[in-house]
Structure formats: C-alpha cells, structure tokens
Amino acid sequence: MIEQSVWQISHLDLTLRMVLAAVLGGLIGLEREWSNHAAGFRTHILVCIGSASIMLLSIYGFSEFAAEPNVRMDPARLAAQVISGIGFLGAGAIIRNGSSISGLTTAASVWVVAAIGLSVGAGFYYASVLATFLVLVSLFLLNKWEKHLLRHRRNQEIAIKIFDKPGSLGRIATKFGEQGIQIKNVVMQSVNDLSDGDTGAGGTMELRFTLRTANADKLLRAIDDILALPDVIGLESGSLPTVRMSALSGGKSAAGKG
Template sequence: MASTWEISHLDLIVRMVLAAVLGGLIGMEREWSNHAAGFRTHILVCLGSATIMLMSIYGFTQFVSEPNVRVDPARLAAQVISGIGFLGAGAIMRNGSAVKGLTTAASVWTVAAIGLCVGAGFYTGAFVCTGMVLVSLYALNKWEKHLLRNRRYHNLEMTIYDAPGSLGRIATIFGEHQIQISDLRIEPMEPEHRFPQEAGKMLLAFKLKSVKPDKLPLAVEAIRRLDVVSSLTVV
C-alpha cells in the first residue's frame, strides 16, 4: 500500500482507467439519449479530473520535505469543481422559453466529482455516485415520463391568413379540447416576388400542454377545417 505522498505506477494506472470506465458509463447513457455531451466527453471530463486529483496529491512530493511548504491536495480539486462550469454551460441551449441541456450539464459536473473521488482513492464514493447517477438518468427518467404522461408538451406550427379574429378562433378550439397554450411565437411571412400568393400570411408556432393527449388529434382536425388556416404541421 502506498504511503500518504507516494503511489505505485500500477495504482496510478488503475485509478485513471477506473475513472475512464465510470465516466464512460454515464456518457453512454447520454449518448444513447442523443445529448450534446456524450460518451467521449464524459470520459475526458472524468479522466481529466482524476488526473488533476492525482497530480494534486502525488505530483508535488519532492517539495513535501522542503521548509515553509504546505501541501494542500484540495486546492486543485476546488478549481476543477468551479472551472468545469464552462463545459456544462456549452451543453445548455435555450429556445424561447424552453431550456434544454441542464441535465447533461449536471451530469458533466457530477462526472468531474467522480473523477476527483477516483483520483483521491475514494472508491466507495465514486461507485455509489456513479450508480446513483445512472439510476437518476435512466430509471428515474422513465418514471418521470410515466408520471407526467398526461402533461406532455407538443409543438404545432401553422400558417394562417392574417384576418381579424383568426388567432381567437384557434385559441377557442384549443380551449374546447382542454389544451393549454404554453408558448406562442408569431412570425409575419414576408412575400417574395415569385410567391405573391403568400402575402397576408403569418406563421404561428405553438407549444401546447395537453391534459389529455387523445384530445390533440381532435383539436388539430378542427383547426384544419378553419378557412383561415393555410397549412398545419405537428412537430
């Protein structure tokens, strides 16, 4: 067993490989779910964190015996925890009022913590954290979808003629079918010279929260029959 400030080459390699494996397990789930930060990203974050932790503990052993030198293994680890935020921020995307990527950013930050645990030799914490992250990302995700199956969101885009009361007629149909409009984006359509028939139209992009998902097809069919609707697409 290595002393406090020394580590064998075998133990060093085992810790780095273990960090890559644990980070890869979490990254694989993100990859399967087609998220921005996937398999390789999580491996690199976990391996990099473990390497920094190892360097923080064992990389300055030649200075331990020097006078007036104080070794603090937690100093570099603290910089990893605060500095990993730049990578997590890159996975977060905002589209209107919708924000995506928060879970992936959190998983990247947690993988950095797992790497620090492995690098410090805190194997129990690393394994328990990895297991709980996998349960959270996979099992709890399925449970959450089942729990919120009647509160799922749907995106609907339509082109309508810019006539008085058009939007009100569409909103009335949604209300009759117990569908709540969560977000609405309105874009006027600029007619091109070769498409003069597009004049007087606008694009409506709805984000809908349906209490009863079976009501949505009925509402869509009723909206299609309106004379002000030119085209309609469920995204």
Template structure:
C-alpha cells in the same frame, strides 16, 4: 486512472445512448482529467515538502476542478425560446468530475456508490419521471399558415376535435411583398398544447397539415415545472 476511465465511461455511455451533447468520450475525459489532477495534487509536489515555507494542501487543486468544470456544463446547456435543454447532462459532467477526484484520492467506495446512484438517476428515475409527469407535458407547435379567412378557426377546430387544450397562443404576421398595405401574406402561430393522449398528436398534426392553408409545422415537447410563482419550461 483506468478506474476513472471506466466509471466516467459508464455514465457517458448512458448520455451517448440518449443522444445528448456531452457523451461517452467527454465524460471519460472529464473523469480521467479530474483523477489526474487529484493525483498531481497529492503526489506531484512531494519533492517540495521539505522546502522552507511550503505548505502542502491536496485539496487546493481539487477545489479548482469543481469550479472550473462549469465551462463544460455551460456548453452542454442550450436555450431555445422558453425551453432549456442540457441541464441534466451538464450536471452529469459536474458529478463525473467529482467521481474522478474521488478515484484520484483513493476514495473508491464513494466513487462506486456515486456512479451507481448517477446511473440510477439518469436511467431509472428518467423513466419514472416521464410516467409521473406524462399529463404535465406541453407541446409547443409553431405553424406558418396562409393569411386567409377562417384559417385560424379551422386549426382551433381540429384541436378541439381531439380534445387538445391550448395553453398559450402567439401570432406574428409576415410580409413577403414590399407593399404592406395589402396586409400580411402569412401568419406565424406559436401554440402551447396540452393533451391527455400525446400519442394522438401525430394525427392532429397530419390533419392540420391537410387543411390546405398550412405552410409548415414544427413541434417540440416540454415539461412545465412550477417553483412558487416562477414557471420554467424544460425540453
């Protein structure tokens, strides 16, 4: 159980360090609980071995852990529009449960190797992935601007000056007054941006905000991955 606490804590510390939903204590509890259930399945029913029609199956409780731990993973996954966040953390919780089962079953070599590979995947591969997909990162910007002539044109002009490509644009009028015949008071824009120089986006947002027609700016970063004809956007 102490070993399960250690291995689960190592993975949980990496998630906690990067400010994810399921962190240090969550991973420890999942790994420790899985190890305890595995120990219970192996040794907790030994006094019933000699009973008539009793069949011992140490893998029975372990199988329920693998399927039952999904509710914790579902709690770590959050969806915001087209963005999905928390998939990696949910997967790490599931793997930590498997590590706990390995520790409880005495399969220490497998648990250590799995912990090492998980840490490599979460830390080193994360940096490599960010470097490899740096040009495929999209930034979703939600703008609220006054409904005045030339406002949208001025925003597009600023984006063009910095070489920012607009992948998608959605526009929604908003009405603050009861009288809608006079037209919308403001416009809500949702822009999907792509640029080869992400560091320049701060200057882009500052220049857009300084136009005098912008009420608010909300920016998010995503990675777009295509699987055949299906496009998924991950935050």
C-alpha cells in the same frame, strides 16, 4: 509525522484509477449519448479522466517537495479549481428555446462526472462507484418516473407557420381537438419571408400554441394531420423533433432534428 510514502503512488494503482475514471465517466456519458444530448459519451470520459488526472497531480505530483522544510502539502488545492471551473463546460450544454430550457440535466451530469473523477483520483473508490450508480439510476429510472408523474402537468410549445388564409387557425385547432389535446394559449404573428411572393391571399403567419396533453402519441398524430393541411408551411417544437416543411416546391418534404 506523516511518512513520505503517503505521497507516493505505484504505476499500477495510478493506471487503475485512470481506467476506472474512464469507465465510470463513460457509463454516464453513454446514457447522455443514447438520449442524443450535446455532451455525450466521449465528453464525459474526457471530463472524468481529466478530473482524475488533476486529483492525482494534486496529491502525488509534488511528492519530491514533501520532505522539504516549511512546505505544507494540500491535496485539495487543484481539486477545488476543478469544481469551480467545470461550470463553463456544463453551461455550453444549456440551450434556451423560447420559454423552455434544455440541457440542464446534461450540464449537471458533466459536473457530477468531474466530482467522480476527483474521487477516483483520490482513491475514494466506493464513493465513486456509488455516485455513478446513483447518477445512472437518476438518469434512467427517475427520468421515466418523472415523465409519468408529470405527464398531466407539462405543457408543449409548438410553432406552426402557415399561409394566412381564412379558416386556417380553425382547421389546425380542430386537428388538436380531434386528438383530445387542450389548447392553453395561442400567439399569432405575421411573417412575410417567402422569396417568390406566392403566399396565398394574405401573406404568412406564425402560430405559437401552448398545449397540454398526457399522450405524446396523440400529439404526434395531430402533428401529422396538421402537416397534411395545404395551408401549413412548417412546424417546430421545443420538446419534439423539429419538422420543417417546404411548400414552395411541388410537394412537401420533412426533415427531423434531435
């Protein structure tokens, strides 16, 4: 016979679990915030605290009914709903940009933080701290190792908007070649959306390059050289900060997006 005290928790222990959930969730969220991802510091703290609260509620929130006849306590009943329901929040962090998908790691970190919060709420301290440590190792160290290991295998996708003039494509391709960047594929599409009609000889065109390079610095240098070309209107990249250029005013201006 399980004693009724099993379903009781002191205010001190409850406070400890809630604070620990905030700390562990915040540590993971801090890495996501530092990397400028959608779900950051506060989001991870809220998810972890919320999960811990639901776990505490599931275990101790109905303690007054524990001694009632024909009542069976199931501490996992609310926790199961958290695991299945947290997916909608993670899905909001997933972004599709052309053929590339970003945000999967952040979505996974939100899901893991929910599990950590449930563990803290259940008093499973060692597993909570160990899971947090392994997640931080994965996000910090394994992320760098993965980039180093796959640096020769990953393609970069860049869209460049240009005035459709003879030789424009060749000049851009030359800039990539000067930096030793391999062009895997080029897709050309006509675009005519400039408001004043000053598009040069043949309107505007969007070039979508699939590139392969092991050196991000060389890619950035090539982009700088390309943006300096008179025929280039704008440039966008799914893996690098987006740069938009305006050639309609007297000079060119750039703005970055994380």
